[in-house]
Amino acid sequence: MKNVKSTRHVYGLVLALFVLMAGIQANAAKALNQAFAVMAGSVLLDKNTISYTAVLPELPASDDGAVYLYELQPFEYAVAPTAVPVASAPATLNPAFTLPYTEARLYTKLGLAVKSGGQNVLIANPQYIANPELLATHTKARQTRVLKSEQGKDFCNLYLSENAAGIIAGRYTTAQVMNNGGNQAITNPYSRAAIMPTDTRPVQPRHYMLNASEPAGIAALASELSKIAANSTVENFIIGNEVNVRAWNYMIWTDWDSYIREYAQSFRVAYNAVKSQNANARVFVCIDQNWDRNRPIGHQEYYEFIDGKDFLEKFNALVAGEGNIDWGVAQHPYPVPLTYAKFWDMSGCPSGSYMAAQVSSGKMMTFQNLSLLTNYLQSPEMLSPQGAVRHVILSEIGLTNAQGTEVQAAALYASYVAAKSNPFVEEIIYLLSFSEPQVDTRLSGQSQLVYDSLGTANEAVYDAWAKAFIGISDWSQVIR
Template sequence: MTQKLRRITSILALMTIVLTFLSGSMDVEAKKKKATKTVAYDATYASAAACQLIDGNTVAFTAVFPAAPPSDDGILYLYQLATYEYAIPATAPIAQVANSQQPYFTFALNHKTANTRLYSKFVVATKVNGVMTMLSQPQYITNPEILATHTHARKAHSKKGLQGVDFMNVLMNQQTQILASRLPRVAQIVNNGADQLMTNPYSRVSAIPADPHPNAASFYMLNAADAQGVSLLINKMEYYGSTAGVTDDWIIGNEVNVRQWNYMIFISWDEYIRQYEQVFRICYTAIKSNNANAEVFICLDQNWDRNRPASHKEYYEYIDGKDFLDKFAADIAATGNISWGLAQHPYTVPLTYAKFWDMSGCPDGGYMAGMINNNKMVSFQNLSTITNYMSTNPAMLSPAGTVRPILLSEVGISNAQGDQVQAAALCASYVAAVNNPYVEQIIYLNANHGNFDTTLLPAAQDMFNNMDGANAQAYWNQALQIMGVSSFSQVVH
């Protein structure tokens, strides 16, 4: 019995050793398999990619991979895509190099020809098991200003401006064209839908009945979704970029986080922003490739961080400005970061009530005040909400690491509470802008829109004329007296 017990004990010990060894081997294999599965040979494989002009004739595309990717033939291919293409096209690659961890391609720009590549995007690919596979996000050329031959010095200007004098809407239309010489310092590119070919296919009259969430439309998304739309947009924007000798700032679209002002049928906010990004890229490249000193802006309304759920009807009317910025900035950075700027419209909340320092006379005044106090909406009262976000969030900084230009391109002060209130509110808005180092200019609306009248009454007109002049302090003190406070910091920040 003792000898049998010894044999059984020995066998059990041996089995324990074998099982332990096998278990360890299985763990190693499992870890290897797990590690292998985490490698995705797709558009996320490249840790970096860039596309830039070397000179006026040559483009360089570079990428960095964790390791040389798999390849059937030991070759990496570079493909050219239109802005509205999202997969490798059936056309032949425009360049190829030997497979490596850091490929470098060069190719001709073909500038000022029918085959120009200035407005295209480019992607590196490899053939794996006979299938051509993207290895990076498609990249646009990020330094079109190298080509500029119509650059002019930026014009000195006051911190305040007026729509109709310093600012003009430019309607995109094939049949009519505003003479570039008539454009002011700031021009805003918009589409009233009159030209259906220049209107996004998802925004055309024929598409509107299919909108699952119908919405009012004052302006429409421009068309960078097909070859004809891109060609028309390029022609228009190159004309303006090359001949507008006074215009320094270009705004692409009006309050584009709101569907009413940049209408497209609702598919998703991601698709909506992608369609807008395509338009913005075309316009930016056309302008900067002609005037290197121009600045090009996106434009948002004052809805900042309201977080409407999908069950709320307003979810389909607008996307929060903060969410739009986050998505837009991330997408632009992923496909070639450029120096875009932000135009914003920090009206009072609500638009029709100018006596913002005393909300007791405003219907739902407590709720409206809470929108500002909690930074759900942006007004000149809490302007620092925007500028702090743009200056402290690394994702919002320019490619050079600086704060992007910020323009308050539309601010109207209601006259419904009288000219003294309008004058004081006007002054407070100007002080908020002039004391904020990141704001380039504040441009006022002086017009009557029926139920919303911002026409400057006599006291407000006097304030507008003098709040930045030799007697500015006296006018500022007058505004403080009307508001019943001793410092503007008590009412704006």
């Protein structure tokens, strides 16, 4: 009897241990969602073949032991129950597929999924082709670029809604791609006139979000930018203007994650359209001076702009998650405020102490503290696919002459020094034709002389003059 009790006791312990281990293993099984895969990627092997690969941590639980590859539009983030896969195979830890390249697949994503409970469940982030430049047939050598350039001469605003033919008159090297809302087909559905009355946080639109949320919008955007990249002298494409500010890239209020997702969709379409024509072209996202102000929910400005730092973080996460690409940053390093150029002495500026503190604390970014941006872009998670710091241009800056031409001249020179002394800034583009009360950036007298000297042998003469005028012995006293 004692032996029987002992045997039963041992059996009970073994059974309990088995149940416990089974429970641990069940709990350890990784959840089936887009974070399941360790990695996934889609690249062109040649101009006719797409390669999709993934790495899985374990075999995913599924209804049938298979994995399926689906083709998704930029605006699709789940697989419909009725969707037809483009490929399938028995599940392995390293699923790999090859597909024929088609032009449509330049703008779609490939998503790996399993069937679970009768549903198609994505187990990896859908992936775009990450090397569209392999397709390029109109690649041009990069033009010799100097540090200083000028809007209207080297730079143009490109309104796609007015440019269906994809033609640019002039030999511009940089184009800022924008949408004035005149063509509803290329205007995001959440940005159209019909939906604006429903905006719970209305702002006055200046420009409108591009449309990569409908097949017709994607086709129009891709067609126009492909033609321009192939047939013009433009080699730098800036997608939108100060897109961290809703008024400049209008969409009705939803939330910032949704807003940035809509922008990332249009950016990806634009990037692939451009790079598939000219492999040496560069494509930039554009931000303004708001860098790290951290407006709380409920604050009026929370719904008007998102900090540039937060925008880039969210944008980068979306892009990297769907196939990292070599995007760059175009920033506008105007003084704060735009109406006051005498940045070294804010005593004559209304709220001058507050404005100065916004810059010195790193909440606002001007030419005085460009290292905020370039230091941030050196962080490992922000590097390009090649492991390099991303391309940076200062695509718009003007200095008001409201405080006099000498103040304008000194501030102008300081902005140039800031760009020149930062090894990651490739170009600074001046806006010299803007004329409104308090913000008139036109040059005359000393400011014209200083501007003309930049990049010439006479530059050093005005360097000494500008430092003396500001009252410093070294530029590090006012620039970091």
